[in-house]
Amino acid sequence: MAINSKIPAGDLEKKWEDYKGHVKLVNPANKRNLEIIIVGTGLAGASAAASLGELGYKVKVFCFQDSPRRAHSIAAQGGINAAKNYQNDGDSVFRLFYDTIKGGDYRAREANVHRLAEVSANIIDQCVAQGVPFAREYGGLLSNRSFGGTQVQRTFYAAGQTGQQLLLGAYSALERQVALGNVTQYTRHEMLDIVKIDGKARGIIARDLVSGKLERHFGHAVLLCTGGYGNVFYLSTNAMGSNVTAAWKAHKQGAFFGNPCFTQIHPTCIPVSGDHQSKLTLMSESLRNDGRIWVPKKQGDNRKPTDITEEERDYYLERRYPAFGNLVPRDVASRAAKERCDAGYGVGASKMAVYLDYAAAIERYGKIEAGKQGLDNVSKDKIIEMGKEVVKEKYGNLFDMYAKITGENPYEVPMRIYPAVHYTMGGLWVDYELMTTVEGLYALGEANFSDHGANRLGASALMQGLADGYFVIPYTIGNYLADEIRTKSMPTDHEAFVEAENKVNARIQQLMSIKGTKSVESFHKRLGKIMWDKCGMARNAEGLQEAITEIQALKKEFWSDVKIPGSINEFNPELDKAGRVADFIELGELMCKDALDRNESCGGHFREESQTEEGEALRDDENYKYVAAWEFVGESDWKLNKEELIYENIKIAARSYK
């Protein structure tokens, strides 16, 4: 099957405008008869459900949590980008587009990214209208801050809780549509398969996680807004329940998986403290605005950080990348931290950490504050005190979180940080309309592969999730549904539904009948270790081949020795988790295959065989300037389809932040 990205013809700046002007429309009377299923209620899912409900479609929305408001978008801290140019610092749609393409190391589609930049400003307008309380200046206007990989201030934020505020905005819009009867909401429900009729997605099989019962739901179209798959690494900044299951079921039903190996390792997370660790916590990238990252110049220096003098510190990001300093993109910052730690300069008990230091920022802000208040002859203590207040207002919740987790006071001693898995740029392959290779099946937000190339810039995930849900899918879905107005709602006793439910049921029965000796958690941990060691921040052919063999063996062991307590028809979180881990194991194998196939370094994907003399990532545009769209053939068997990336508006170049 050939893939067609359906990118409209014409000038880049005109593509989306022209598309909207010519796309098919569905009249309001017909919308009432068209049913749409949305799985997932994060930024993409909630915004899509609200917007499509407003348009008059009959929407059903599903989430595995107890409320749509719990979706993991809620945990995004730092901010959301938009090309508003409120700061008059030279920002524009083109610059946001350019930064995103460059940040993604030239592995994203021009047309999609330009559209994203175009609608970015509308997102901020929409959110403010919903009552999202973004940070403001004293004049009452919106405040902005900088984020990694850019030289303008285009990031809107709400303290360190931007994702929470945006999600609650989308959630409230969704709940309004529920109240109006346009959307039906199913909480504590998990999608376990896509139902296809005549090649088109026509519904889902969902499991009520409270009763354990399987349900059949029909839809003229199905939208997967189910987030990323970072939990394949076991430890990540994702929520405990974040999983690949919905996307994976879609993949096995014919939806191609795009660039599965593109994983974002976020540079500033709280380091692992022991074997008990269940997840990792991010410290927002916004902290790199003011914090300075360093390690001791001496290897194995065990002194307290406050005893190490300025001259004995290596601010390695400022040293290596003077133009961007501590604000280099995430992939660059992560690799640099790993490089220092591997070379023996790491700090803390594990020696797998670097310092993120606020002492200089506290002093700087204290002096500014003293100046503002017209105070002369202020003691150093007073300046520090005032500086701490300023830092507290900007980053207080993050500092509190750090203190609770580590038991250390980050206002007094530098924070210890280390990279952790955070986001997956890869995902279901979609065309310009966000449709997967299964007709009528769409993927939005982190669940799709589309806009971030090989590395996502900070504050761009929230932008993309909301762009897809509020401003893209409401237009593009009409182009498909306009031809579906004659399709009547299908009864769920159709044989395709019966068959799909039987298949799902058989798999659950099989899982429960294994009655082995090892817990689901133990398999997940082992998978995570293989992935982190061999398909993590640095990858090589030998390691990836080993990983594939190890994962295949792990899969066998899982299906013969996993122990799942309890029974099927009850609230059974262990059973839910078992299904997810089984899917993660299969995905892990595909990720390693993709990483092995892509014998170049780009963005978050670093192949040790492909680096410059200075240890920077070395791209190979001649051979790998494509999206790898993997087609499921059978067990451990995939076919690679390539979507060539064409750059007509950007001169593709080596990515430098020096």
Add this chain to the structure above:
Amino acid sequence: MEHTTINLTLKVWRQKNASDKGSFQTYNVKGISTEMSFLEMFDVLNEQLIAEGKDEPIAFDHDCREGICGMCSMYINGRPHGPWHGTTTCQLHMRAFKDGETVVVEPWRARAFPVIRDLVVDRRAFDRIIQAGGYISVNTGNAVDANAIPINKKDADNAFAAASCIGCGACVAACKNSSAMLFVSAKVSQLALLPQGGPERQTRVLDMVAQMDKEGFGSCTNTGACEAECPKEISLENIARLNREFTAASLASEE
């Protein structure tokens, strides 16, 4: 940070399903690192239960484990989210406990939050309260420029403080009357403080309070336990604001 390991006795509420009567069961956990979170200690216990194969693992709600999703909800030694101020269960760390201590863990207890299993309760009543009016009616695409309406920083900051509610329900669990006033007042305040929330200000507060009553939450008697136990330190001032909003709206609706 120095860390040690501790042993604990846990008395945990076990209830098979909504109709089961439920009871406390006692478990011992050993060698718990003080660097673990409270939920990681539960992970250890559950792995232990799975290995032993006698009791089923304990069901509890959790997701983000970074204090923001509002899903975790344990009532620990008589306090929602346990002993630390301004902290969710997932951010509570074992440094808070002493070696040899007995820790009692229960679900949220409120008529409007029926138990689903063990420590898991049904909080959909909160969604229905939001459905009653916890929004601004603006369809996608209707918005004016984000800077068209300046908002003074104080109002914006207060709206943000109210909006930081995570909807966990600790306020209800803490209240002797199981009142949801802190939760409702946080949303009412956020939207009343912002000019965008103006047009629906009166219907919103009336409808949300009516729904709260209908769900079976109790009355507020200004005890303040909700504020004391709220992991996000939502202020009682929001309840005062809700009362003013409610009175004004009631008077206006009688006209």
